[in-house]
Amino acid sequence: MSHTNPIMNAMNICKLFEDAEAAVRWMMAKKLLKSSQLCGKCGRELHFRTTGINNAEGCKWVCTTHACKSWSCSVRRGSMFAGSKASLKQAVLLLYYWGNNTTVKETAEEVNLTRQMVAKYFKEIRLVLINSIEQTGPMIGGIGTTVEIDETKITKRKHNKEWLVGGICQETKDVFLKQVERRDAETLTSVIQDNVLIGTRLVTDCWCGYNRLAQVGFAHDTVNSLNFLSPNNALIQTQNEENLWRWLKEYLKQKGTNRLRNLNEYLAEYVFRRMHPNAFESIIEAIGRETEDS
Numbered sequence: 539m540s541h542t543n544p545i546m547n548a549m550n551i552c553k554l555f556e557d558a559e560a561a562v563r564w565m566m567a568k569k570l571l572k573s574s575q576l577c578g579k580c581g582r583e584l585h586f587r588t589t590g591i592n593n594a595e596g597c598k599w600v601c602t603t604h605a606c607k608s609w610s611c612s613v614r615r616g617s618m619f620a621g622s623k624a625s626l627k628q629a630v631l632l633l634y635y636w637g638n639n640t641t642v643k644e645t646a647e648e649v650n651l652t653r654q655m656v657a658k659y660f661k662e663i664r665l666v667l668i669n670s671i672e673q674t675g676p677m678i679g680g681i682g683t684t685v686e687i688d689e690t691k692i693t694k695r696k697h698n699k700e701w702l703v704g705g706i707c708q709e710t711k712d713v714f715l716k717q718v719e720r721r722d723a724e725t726l727t728s729v730i731q732d733n734v735l736i737g738t739r740l741v742t743d744c745w746c747g748y749n750r751l752a753q754v755g756f757a758h759d760t761v762n763s764l765n766f767l768s769p770n771n772a773l774i775q776t777q778n779e780e781n782l783w784r785w786l787k788e789y790l791k792q793k794g795t796n797r798l799r800n801l802n803e804y805l806a807e808y809v810f811r812r813m814h815p816n817a818f819e820s821i822i823e824a825i826g827r828e829t830e831d832s
């Protein structure tokens with residue numbers, strides 16, 4: 539297990555939660571919890587109140603309008619943690635261990651939750667990051683950059699084959715990955731248009747599914763995959779792409795037996811981790827954006 543964030547590690551998280559209210563305020567500052575709430579009865583702003591040690595969160599939201607008779611709600615209301623059985627401390631630790639790419643088994647032991655709960659939580663995190671990737675721009679490349687595109691066959695069951703299309707930007711190393719049923723020109727052109735900025739120089743192999751790319755606004759060069767270091771053009775090479783598949787396959791192997799059923803989620807997770815070396819901080823930011831929107 540690698541610790542990518544020297545400041546906020548598991549020990550510091552536990553220390554933070556020794557003061558429940560301070561921890562809640564930290565979560566509000568990070569937008570993991572809402573920093574204002576409206577009354578469910580009168581619609582006015584609620585007041586933040588400390589409740590003492592008996593309440594697990596140490597605080598809640600209360601309405602001071604007389605007619606509402608102290609209508610109150612949990613600090614979790616409207617957040618990812620509403621309705622979760624995990625304590626807020628466990629919830630933040632789960633984010634931390636996920637951020638460090640810790641396995642479900644190991645995380646369950648560290649946080650003292652069942653593996654089922656950890657697996658369910660990690661799945662929720664993947665759903666958040668799928669949204670995040672879609673919102674913050676899956677587009678890679680751009681004018682002046684080169685994106686290598688390739689596709690690979692993934693066998694899900696016998697006789698049930700699908701394709702994985704991917705691209706990697708030579709300059710930024712940003713990637714996109716999409717699972718598709720076919721690798722015909724219509725499918726490949728539309729996937730690439732959805733993920734790569736117009737004007738990018740694309741490098742692909744000679745597969746006929748790529749033959750419409752120049753028509754839709756890309757500079758397109760092909761390489762013969764059998765001779766990928768063309769002596770005539772030293773800039774054309776597919777080494778990035780080959781590495782991408784190797785990394786991805788190793789990554790999926792670590793993730794256990796459910797991976798084929800939820801492949802799109804794991805692809806998103808893989809892309810997210812590549813784009814965000816500090817996955818813990820970045821998943822907090824992504825959850826924060828969702829809390830703000832809700």
Ligand SMILES: [Zn+2]
Pocket residue numbers: 577578579580581582601602603606609
């Ligand atoms: Zn009220």
